[in-house]
Amino acid sequence: MNDFGFDPLDPVVWQNPWPYFARGRDEFPAYRHQDTLARSVSVFRHEDVSAILKDWETFSSSSPADMNEGGLGELASLMAEDPPEHTRLRDHVRGAFSLAAVKGYAAAIERLADEILDELLERGTFDAAADYAGQLTARTILTVLGLPASDWRRIREWTVRGAANVTRSHFVREAEPEADRSVEAIFTEMAAYLDGFVHQADALPDGSLLRSLVQAAPGADRLSPRELRALAALTLLAGNETTTTLLAGAVLTLEQRPNQARALRAEPELAASAVEETLRFRPPVPALPRRATRNLTLHGVEIAKDDNIVVWLASANRDQRVFSEADQFDIRRGLSPQAISFGRGVHTCLGMPLARLEGRIGLERLYRRTRAIELLEPSPPLVLAPGVYAFERLPVRVTP
Amino acid sequence: MSAADEPGRGLRVIVDPGVCLGGGQCELICPDVFEVSYVSRVRVEHVDPLHADAVRTAADACPSGAIRILDGDMAKGGGEPRT
Ligand code: HEM
Ligand code: SF4
Numbered sequence: 517m518n519d520f521g522f523d524p525l526d527p528v529v530w531q532n533p534w535p536y537f538a539r540g541r542d543e544f545p546a547y548r549h550q551d552t553l554a555r556s557v558s559v560f561r562h563e564d565v566s567a568i569l570k571d572w573e574t575f576s577s578s579s580p581a582d583m584n585e586g587g588l589g590e591l592a593s594l595m596a597e598d599p600p601e602h603t604r605l606r607d608h609v610r611g612a613f614s615l616a617a618v619k620g621y622a623a624a625i626e627r628l629a630d631e632i633l634d635e636l637l638e639r640g641t642f643d644a645a646a647d648y649a650g651q652l653t654a655r656t657i658l659t660v661l662g663l664p665a666s667d668w669r670r671i672r673e674w675t676v677r678g679a680a681n682v683t684r685s686h687f688v689r690e691a692e693p694e695a696d697r698s699v700e701a702i703f704t705e706m707a708a709y710l711d712g713f714v715h716q717a718d719a720l721p722d723g724s725l726l727r728s729l730v731q732a733a734p735g736a737d738r739l740s741p742r743e744l745r746a747l748a749a750l751t752l753l754a755g756n757e758t759t760t761t762l763l764a765g766a767v768l769t770l771e772q773r774p775n776q777a778r779a780l781r782a783e784p785e786l787a788a789s790a791v792e793e794t795l796r797f798r799p800p801v802p803a804l805p806r807r808a809t810r811n812l813t814l815h816g817v818e819i820a821k822d823d824n825i826v827v828w829l830a831s832a833n834r835d836q837r838v839f840s841e842a843d844q845f846d847i848r849r850g851l852s853p854q855a856i857s858f859g860r861g862v863h864t865c866l867g868m869p870l871a872r873l874e875g876r877i878g879l880e881r882l883y884r885r886t887r888a889i890e891l892l893e894p895s896p897p898l899v900l901a902p903g904v905y906a907f908e909r910l911p912v913r914v915t916p
Numbered sequence: 917m918s919a920a921d922e923p924g925r926g927l928r929v930i931v932d933p934g935v936c937l938g939g940g941q942c943e944l945i946c947p948d949v950f951e952v953s954y955v956s957r958v959r960v961e962h963v964d965p966l967h968a969d970a971v972r973t974a975a976d977a978c979p980s981g982a983i984r985i986l987d988g989d990m991a992k993g994g995g996e997p998r999t
Contacts, residue, residue, distance in 0.1 A: 570981070606937075610937065610938050610954070610955070611938065611954040611955075613938070613939075614938030614939070614940065614952055614953065614954055614955070615938065615939060615940030615943055615944075615952040616938075616940075616951075616952050616953040616954070851944055851945065853941070853945060853973050853974070853976060853977030854976070854977070858939070858979070859979065860979045861979065861980065862937075862980065864937055864939060864979035864980060865939070866937075866939075868939040868940075868941075869939055869940050
């Protein structure tokens with residue numbers, strides 16, 4: 517019964533994890549990893565993934581105090597809190613990232629996409645992940661926060677390295693002190709960078725998110741400078757590689773299926789629908805970690821208090837119990853209400869409307885302004901990180 | 917009397933503003949009924965049967981469980997929420 521051997525850190529598995537997910541759903545709906553340092557259980561069925569994410573009391577997002585290494589440490593903010601503290605933090609940013617607030621960014625994102633494309637189309641050959649998607653998302657989130665968009669390379673570098681570490685610790689077989697130290701170094705650099713802005717909020721652009729958070733009406737429940745810094749860091753970290761991966765993943769998935777790419781080029785208004793299908797088919801965040809707060813049994817697997825549970829969104833989104841023709845990529849499918857690409861429950865992605873907007877505009881502008889996109893590597897190498905299904909690179913040649 | 921007001925046919929929908937996350941799944945699925953500003957707001961509490969399926973889909977898709985549907989006869993007197 518232990519011959520399943522699903523190891524997300526095996527590059528061969530990671531390049532094509534889908535058959536593993538299918539087998540996991542059918543035969544190993546809860547699977548205890550055998551040789552991992554941490555006690556980790558993977559969960560594959562839609563029904564279980566959804567139920568676990570909604571039950572924050574049994575499946576906590578906080579780590580026990582002695583298990584914080586490799587995590588976001590001081591920068592973890594609301595992603596690593598449970599209610600009621602989580603609710604308090606989230607209430608501060610709920611409005612600023614709500615669907616209505618985010619609609620106001622559409623024109624600016626469109627201008628930015630066009631400005632980036634002006635240069636890239638001139639070049640003809642570029643990295644669709646870093647040069648296009650990565651630049652667009654990094655500059656967008658910096659602008660939203662009110663930080664200098666010209667810092668985008670630095671932010672991207674931090675978030676790419678940070679993302680490579682997400683959820684990795686659940687599957688490693690031996691300690692990686694060097695990797696842990698390098699991630700710690702990123703967070704220290706980021707904290708120092710953000711501190712400067714938090715302490716000089718007057719210099720930030722009017723109406724920018726960071727400025728309005730810092731200057732929240734006195735008397736209201738204010739965030740401390742440490743909390744502000746952590747929230748800003750979290751939005752930078754959570755909003756960059758994920759959205760980059762969405763846009764780059766859409767390009768790859770489309771161009772691997774010429775008739776789907778043709779359909780989008782013929783009708784660029786399908787971009788929103790294509791983004792939804794990419795989110796379902798190839799979710800940028802394939803897995804989320806939780807911690808059991810009590811002993812329990814799941815599909816016959818005994819889970820002890822403090823065991824790690826990793827729920828596989830990428831598997832849930834292909835569950836044939838829920839989606840018809842789940843393994844078919846069809847840009848006309850549109851929003852799948854059952855897809856779990858942005859999580860479920862109290863921690864559901866704060867940046868969901870912004871990510872959708874950036875994805876839609878980024879894809880639409882690219883397809884409106886090109887006549888053809890050629891993948892220079894048919895299966896581009898992936899970053900070995902279970903937390904973000906990201907690309908090392910996605911080289912393309914485009915015909916304007 | 918519109919169809920929505922007829923006992924047994926109408927559907928009443930409410931959003932709990934304390935639970936709503938503001939991400940707008942509901943508006944994307946059924947913009948005729950839901951509109952998100954700071955949090956989601958229900959434009960029309962008594963939903964036209966035309967939108968009943970979309971409202972149920974939105975309630976299922978709501979990641980926070982903020983949408984409650986009060987069904988059929990119960991729509992009149994409040995009744996137990998059905999989500
Ligand atoms: C396609 C792009 C994105 C995807 C797939 C994605 C996915 C997710 C997922 C699955 C979660 C749930 C984490 C959990 O349950 O532990 C999450 C949380 C979060 N996301 Fe995103 N995200 C994306 C873009 C963004 C953007 C653009 C932002 C910018 C604000 C952002 C900010 C956050 C924050 C702050 C959280 C933590 C929310 C909480 O714990 O309450 N995300 N994201
Ligand atoms: S889907 Fe639910 S949480 Fe999201 S805006 Fe609508 S009511 Fe609020």
